[in-house]
Amino acid sequence: MNLAFGFVAVLLVTVSTLVIGTWGLRLSRTTSDFFVASRSVRPGLNASAISGEYLSGASFLGIAGLLVTFGAEMLWYPVGWTAGYLVLLVLVAAPLRRSGAYTLPDFAEARLDSRTVRTVASVMVVAIGWLYVMPQLQGAGVAMRLATGLPGWTGGLLVAVVVLLNVLAGGMRSITFVQAFQYWLKLFALSLPLVFLVIVWLGDGGRSPADPSLFVGGESGSAWADPVDFAGDHPLYSTYSLMVATFLGTMGLPHVVVRFYTNPDGKAARQTTVAVLGLLGLFYVLPPVYAALGRLYAPDLVGTSGADGVVLELPSRMIGAVGGDLLTALLTAGAFAAFLATSSGLTIAVAGVISQDVMSKKLEGVTAFRISAVVAVVVPLVLSFLARDVAVATVVGLAFAMAAATFCPLLVLGIWWRGLTDAGALAGLLVGGALTGVVVIDNLLTDREGGWIGSVLAQPAACTVPLAFATMVIVSKLTQHRLSAHTSRFMVRLHTPETVKLDRG
């Protein structure tokens, strides 16, 4: 494989990201521009940006990597990541936009009138953000090694530096344009090579990857293509637990939530979400095809740490020569776009929270935001060098489980139930956060065990999410005297269309 092509591809994505970011800089003037693009982004552009930001390295490389190793049950990841947007649309999108808050902690404080809940929510935003950025930087290392031959840490470092430059320069406004561009780049980079790969596969006789006589990594093709053959002893539990985590976790991801504040109003927030669902569906039909081809053409990667690179490997193995190198370069560009987009979005979200809750009293808005952005990037970069090598999509899955057990109950009960009190929210956040935290640490340090304990530790959401919901409801019921006085007016504000001239507090 010609490494020069890969190098040029990474360079092109980096430069174009910085150029579009600088173009945004000329439009960024105020603190509001930095945080939420002054809330003036149209649904079409915003949907591209949200999808561009959401389709991380876990989607571009990780899904195909998991699919090729573990088989069809991993299809639940992309389905769940898309269905999560439907749940978000139905329960959260418009009310969250109408709440008028910048970040998740802002929402918690506005709804519950409590500084303590705000602080706990801030800590959780930072924890989820770092848990999500870390695997992006690790994935960038894998892609960098495959595409240019440079050592893995350079990939993470490059992504960290570019993200930082962009965020420091333009904040949310420039990120919106960058991310919209990166969605279309990712879709193009994944779909064009696939056309050639499928033609080659048909030319080779079009053997089925689900052939029972095709054994890869000790598993027959038919077992690999069986969607209920989940790893672990309790496949049905694992499948449903993964569905709970992804369906309910999406709404609690800090970078997803921040993007909703950039819509002009609640109606636009809904229209944006529908467009996002379409764009995600368009993208997610592609990785399974890569995985199926990987089963035939890259069987040696199955079950190894190189499985995350299967998307990048296929063109050189199936086509080779200059054509294969060019397609690999295109895929590398797409992968870097994925790492950059998601890391940028999370950095904005985490930096927003740090600057508002730790620094803003001492420093002027934009300066505080810039210092926070440095902190928000450097910590996960250091973590990515220290942590055990875990599959990108697995760690991302844990970030979803964490969001589902903390912010999902807070948002759903806060928006739809008048009776949620600050004490209830606090108890629920702590229960959900602590339980998932233990599971995350267990996963990062040790390998999974068998039996019920192993299944629950690998996919905790089906246990932790109901517990967090129950804690919030029960403690709230016991502390109804603490209901904040402005709750009713806040509920009116969340649910009534902006066109009706009501007193919104």
Added chain:
Amino acid sequence: MSQPPDRPPARVRVTSPYAERPRSRPRRTAISEIDAQSEVGRIYFGTLLRAQLRLAASTLVALVLTIGMLPMLFTLVPSLTSKQLLGMPVSWGMLAFGCYPVLVFLAWRYVRLAERNERAFARVVDRS
């Protein structure tokens, strides 16, 4: 009925209902009722909230009954996995490609109905 004849019944002033000046109390609109968080205002707002909650719940039930039932369906109907379509099991194809149109349709339907609920609320509140 033993009223003395020298005490006639008390006089009552009779006027046309239109002749009197309008009462000094301001007219109460739905918006002012909601702003004042009166019982009436709570009913106006509660109607919207319940309609939106019902719609959200019905959409989520539809999600659970379609995509949420797939693992059960694949477990109970093994022929979906043993039958192949273009070289891959039918169940694999349903999961890899079939879910997304369902999700987009549910989202599109939800937005249409949610906006209709809001328009109905705005009409009622603005008219009264």
